[in-house]
Amino acid sequence: MSNLPISKCLSWFGVSALAISVVFGFDLSIAAAAADHAAESTVNTFISDEKGGGGKGAAFVFWIFALSSLGGAIFVITRNNMVTAVMGMVGTFFAxxxxxxxxxxxxxxxxxxxxxxxxxxxxxxxxxxxxxRPEDEPWVMHGILGKGVAALGLLYLFKRLAGILWEVKDVQPLVLDKAALNVDVVLNHSDPALAAGAVEAITRTYEFGSVEGVGYTLFSKYLFPFEAVSIVLLVAVVGAIAIARPTEEESAEDAAEAEAAKEAS
Amino acid sequence: MSVFYDITVSHFLVLAAALFTVGIAGVLLRRNALIVMMSIELMLNAANITVLAFSRGFAGNNHEAAYQGQAFALTVIAIAAAEAAVGLAIVVTVFRTRRHSDIDRLTMLKN
Structure with missing residues (x-):
């Protein structure tokens, strides 16, 4: 952090705060309207307990994960040390x-x-x-003006995206209760013997989102995309090896260097 | 403050939008090729959160529809792994020939 002085950080955050206040313009009407909406209508709680009320514990967990993922993401793009950036990325992925x-x-x-x-x-x-290899100048935009313009543009983008996505909550979401999470699936439903009633259907119960559920979907309806992904992975592996492999001159150079190093020692 | 207590689909979607914006900031504002690639992964993850939030929130009792989103997200994860492998191979090759991975100085194809 030695190459990122505190004054630089402060100016960065000052410009960001200024940009926030300009772009959002103290426009908290979205939040206020949401609060009114929730108060007067039936609350569209997404994460809820069995009684249909909003789960405060679930909300707490959501905010923890949300803030840690967002904080980790910002950590990633502001670090100059690459290894710390990767560690922040790992934290983001866990969140x-x-x-x-x-x-x-x-x-x-x-x-x-x-x-x-x-x-x-x-x-x-x-x-x-x-x-x-450490980099000399990590940021594309220089100075307080460039960073301010960048922050304004990004905040505007976020405002537009979030403005669209925030409206989605007015659509009535489904509240899955615990009974709906366990699904009975009839396997072998295309078996003609089953249709004739000669054999009893095999039913299995599994939890929603489990390996069984995803696998059943993936290997029945989405078999072709699944197999296509395997081809893509194969091509990517072959391509990565073909790109990253040293050329013949380079491997000859490396061999010469290694030989020289051996003789020197 | 029911905005904080009642978690709706929109909370997940707006979080995904924020992560996507951070990813765009990383791609546009950083010059290190590796940070740019990590930001791309970040944007892919944001898209995945969106897909899963929609699949969780609007599938109704149609569990098959809910699993469509999960299968799609799994495909996205696999494609992202392939993309990371090829991209890192390119970065390594560029570094081997140019001795840097600064995307602003990689202008061989210009003009």
């Missing part, structure tokens, strides 16, 4: 996995941790260890 759990996608939460925090971030760390 996003928690959000997936709140959205009843437990299998996807596990995949998020395994694939992103496990595989992709390890790949990033490897590449950082290969590169290992």
């Amino acid at each position: 996003i996995a928690g959000l997936y759990l709140m959205l009843y996608a437990s299998f996807l939460a596990v995949m998020q941790v395994l694939v992103y925090a496990g595989a992709i971030m390890v790949l990033f760390v490897f590449v950082i260890m290969i590169l290992n």
